[in-house]
Amino acid sequence: MTDRPTDLSSLPSYRQPWRGLFSARKFALMASVVAGLGVAAYGLSPQGAQLDLFSTSAHAQVANEVSKVARPVGFADIVERVKPSVISVKVNIAEKVAKNDSDDDTPFQPGSPMERFFRRFGGENGIPGMPGRGGRGGGRAVTGQGSGFFISADGYAVTNNHVVDGADKVEVTTDDGKTYSAKVIGTDQRTDLALIKVEGGSNFPFAKLADGKPRIGDWVLAVGNPFGLGGTVTAGIVSAVGRDIGNGPYDDFIQIDAPVNKGNSGGPAFDVDGNVVGVNTAIYSPSGGSVGIAFSIPASTVKSVIAQLKDNGSVSRGWIGVQIQPVTQDIADSLGMKKAEGALVAEPQADGPAAKAGIRSGDVITSVNGEPVKDARELARTIGGLAPGASVKLNVLQKGQEKTISLTLGKLPNTIEAKADTGGDNSSPTRGADVPKLGMTVAPASSVAGAGKEGVVVTEVDPKSAAADRGFKEGDVILEVAGKSVTSAGDVREAINAARNDNKNSVLMRVKSGGQSRFVAVPLAKG
Incomplete structure (x- = not known):
């Protein structure tokens, strides 16, 4: 409203009679509302005594109360509640690394076009499978350090696969400085998640995985052990969701701008309710340090993967046996489709569930069990989230005709190799x-x-x-x-x-x- 001043310094001097638009009674009411004093009667102080609006002390009191309202809330209460659930994870690996001369901590296979842009953030001394910074070559112990968090009071904790993969020894340090041994229950390379069990303790403080998905713009708190410094908290917002960083067909990362660095890997990203919305796993970093672009595995993925790791020690995924690719607008036009949606079958694998059910090259899979498929990645994630042996119905566009095809999912093989034709040298084809x-x-x-x-x-x-x-x-x-x-x-x-x-x-x-x-x-x- 225009008849209320925004700056106390603009008010008339307390030595002068109150003039203009404001009466003493009006100002007393305004001060009570703004400062949150909860005064029912006009002109009363919080203690019920008559407030003299024309005194220096009254002016100072109102200014003090208004300043309290303007003060930022902060995250201290949330941090105090969730920080004890976060742990530091240290591993030792006895490994020969004579053939590996790289110091880079990357989430991609050597030679990947994204390798030099995206970096893992394991420990300062390297990550499992990578040489430490102290030297190269020879057989020696490689150490790595990351983060994690308890998900149950009996000591089960989540971290990244690349933090503990191949570890001979795993130790965790809790927020109160105590150190425990831990064993690896199971790992999943495709989502880069691992479940560990801390031994020798009980009644650990633990975090809850969020039920819903974060929205772009929501606050997040990243808690971890950057550079081995100990528990550290940074704040930021959700910058994007559904990010594909080229790490695999199940990429569905949350992008956050909370600063994270080496050693944060496996640590949680909390929402303002203290629930874990993601597990920090990679950063975009041409230089190796945080540039405000980090990627977290969504809580929904963590829940499904960790449940299987706890029960079976590994993850089994559904498989239909097709090589797929995105439907571009050009491809959609060629097939007479109105929208560039779905997953285009480039080739069904011989004797796979899809081939046996009648799916052919050039078919477009548009939905699974009635749920629309937006693109090829979504199809991979949807099928991978179902159990082997499950029956599914696929809506398919086949030679311009819509069909519904039912099939039983197979089990995704641990490794699927492309069958390249090596029958001869085609480097010098004849002119055609x-x-x-x-x-x-x-x-x-x-x-x-x-x-x-x-x-x-x-x-x-x-x-x-x-x-x-x-x-x-x-x-x-x-x-x-x-x-x-x-x-x-x-x-x-x-x-x-x-x-x-x-x-x-x-x-x-x-x-x-x-x-x-x-x-x-x-x-x-x-x-």
Whole structure:
């Protein structure tokens, strides 16, 4: 309201009679409300004594009460309650590291294009499987340090897989400075989670995993053991949700801007109610230090994974046996889809549940048990969250027709290797026939050593062509064009002309490259 001053210094002097818009009774009421004095009668102090608004002491009292209202609330009460549940995790590994000369702590496989941008934040002396900073080579003990938190009073605690993976010895230090031995109950490499059990103690303070999902903009508190300094708390907000950082098909990270550093790995991110919304596991860091971009595993993922680790020591995931890829807008247009949604089946694996149920290359899986599938990652997470042996119904777009296909999930193998064709050398394919307006030449696969018998091999690509823009390179094998198998340049031209006659803006090709199949939508030039 405009008739109330925002600064006490703007009020008339206490030595002058009260004039203008404010009466003494009005100001007394205003002071009571703003300062939270809860005074029912006008002009009374909190003690019930008459308040002289024209005295220096009254002016000071009102100013003091108003300043209390303006003071920030802070997180001290929350921290005092949750910090005892957070632990420091130290591991020792006897390992030969002569072949590993890197000091980098990264969440990605060596050679990954993201490796130099994303960093794990294990201990200052390295992480399991990595050499310490004191030297390289030889057989010696490697130490690592991270964080974790109790989830039950009997000593079960959560941390990251990469903190304890391969550890010979695990020790935890609690917030009160006590040290205990711990054993690894189970680990899950795909989500980078681990469950440990602290021995020799009981009635530990523990944290509760949040039931709901955080919203972008919510406050979060990161608690951990950065650089081995001991329990440290930082605050920030949720910057984003559903982040994919290229770590695997189950990426669904919460991004936070609370500063986290080496040693925070495995520590919790709390909400303002004191519940764990995520487990801090990676940071974006070109330099190795915090730049305000950290990633946490959501509590919902932690709950499902830890439950299996506690019961079985490992995680079993459902599997349908398909190689999938996202549906881009170009691909959606080629398939006559209104929206670029769902997961495109690049290739069903032989004898897998999907292949047995009738799912084919080029099908688009649009929902699982009636729940829409937004993209390929969501399909992987949904199927992976179901138990092997479960029956599911998939809605599938197959050659323009919607179908419902029922199948029984298999068990996701621990390792799935791509079957690359190594039958010969295809580094120097013979020159083939031109494919008009696409900027590449092709030859029958059967005429090129090591290319197999199906499809046509790309023998040359114009670097300024549409084919080059879509990632085609020499040696790629085109298996299908517009849903039809091709064995010659004539088959390719015929399929392209048919797509043009149907007024298609692009044509969908199934391409095999490096043993992996994928679909590529190639735009068609007019004319």
